[in-house]
Structures are given as structure tokens and as C-alpha cells.
Amino acid sequence: MSQAERERRHVKRLAQINTVQVVSGRGDDARIDHEATLLERARMLDEEMSSHSATERGLAAFDRLLRSAETHGPAAAPALVQFIEAVWNRKAFQLGLLREVPTAMGDDMVAVLDAFRYARVDLVEQVRGGAARVTRACASAGSFDKA
Numbered sequence: 001m002s003q004a005e006r007e008r009r010h011v012k013r014l015a016q017i018n019t020v021q022v023v024s025g026r027g028d029d030a031r032i033d034h035e036a037t038l039l040e041r042a043r044m045l046d047e048e049m050s051s052h053s054a055t056e057r058g059l060a061a062f063d064r065l066l067r068s069a070e071t072h073g074p075a076a077a078p079a080l081v082q083f084i085e086a087v088w089n090r091k092a093f094q095l096g097l098l099r100e101v102p103t104a105m106g107d108d109m110v111a112v113l114d115a116f117r118y119a120r121v122d123l124v125e126q127v128r129g130g131a132a133r134v135t136r137a138c139a140s141a142g143s144f145d146k147a
Contacts (some may be wrong), residue, residue: 001126004054010052017044051118055126058115061108062087062127068105069137076100081138083109087116088124088134 001011022036069080079097086093098106115123124134 002123006052006055006121006126010048013048014045017048018043023144028133051120054111054114055121056119056125058112058119059127060125062115062123064138065105065108066111066127066129066133070133077105080105082114084134085138087112088131088138 018041019071020037020041022033022040023030024033024036065080068077071086077100078101080143082097083093085091097129101109112123119126124131127133
């Protein structure tokens with residue numbers, strides 16, 4: 001799915017949120033609760049906006065991390081390959097390893113973790129080059145073990 005397709009899905013979801021109405025009461029006593037409707041729409045909009053922005057930031061960060069792994073290999077930052085494998089295989093990752101990488105790389109790792117938490121898409125499949133690129137990055141490190 002391209003960024004344009006993700007954007008279309010986001011816009012479609014925003015339009016759906018704008019049609020939400022909270023109804024209170026039953027039968028002939030049912031009425032639209034305007035205050036609850038506004039609060040629910042605000043909650044849903046916040047959730048959607050957070051998810052969308054975290055996904056886009058995380059995909060950009062994941063692309064930079066993969067580029068770094070492809071360019072410098074595992075010798076530059078062994079923790080980087082471990083992190084990529086953790087995202088790919090959904091394995092445990094020692095958070096202390098975030099302190100062993102350069103600041104910019106650590107910031108990208110945190111952005112990917114944020115996207116992993118909020119995204120409604122598979123990050124590995126959505127990053128440019130997809131699973132094949134992730135597989136090559138991990139295999140070049142000699143530590144690839146797809147579960």
C-alpha cells in the first residue's frame with residue numbers, strides 16, 4: 001500500500017468519524033445526545049490522527065534504519081540489526097540497547113516503536129522494499145531467523 005493509499009484510507013476514516021452520532025434513550029424516547037456525540041467524535045479523531053501521524057513517522061524512520069543497516073552493515077551498530085529483527089519477527093528487544101546507538105538512530109527506533117504501537121498496518125510490509133528488503137538487511141548481518 002502506497003502513502004497515497006494510506007492517505008485515502010485516513011481521509012475515508014475521518015469522513016466516517018464525522019457521521020458518528022451517539023443516541024440515548026430507547027424507542028420513541030431515543031434522541032441524539034449532541035454533547036456525547038461531540039466528545040466521542042473528538043476522541044475518535046484524536047485516535048485516528050495519532051495513528052496516522054505515528055504510522056507515517058514510523059515508516060520514514062524504519063526506512064532510514066534499513067538504509068543505515070544496508071549501508072554500514074551490522075558492524076556499525078549491532079543493536080540496529082537486533083531491532084530490525086525484533087520488529088520483523090515480533091521478538092523481544094532489550095531497551096538498554098537504545099543507549100548503545102547514536103542519538104538519531106535511537107530516535108528513529110523510538111519512532112518505529114510508536115508506529116508499531118499505533119499503526120493499523122504491518123510496518124515491514126509497508127516500508128519501501130517491504131519484507132524482501134528487511135530480509136536482505138537481516139541476512140547480510142548473518143543473524144536472520146524468520147520465525
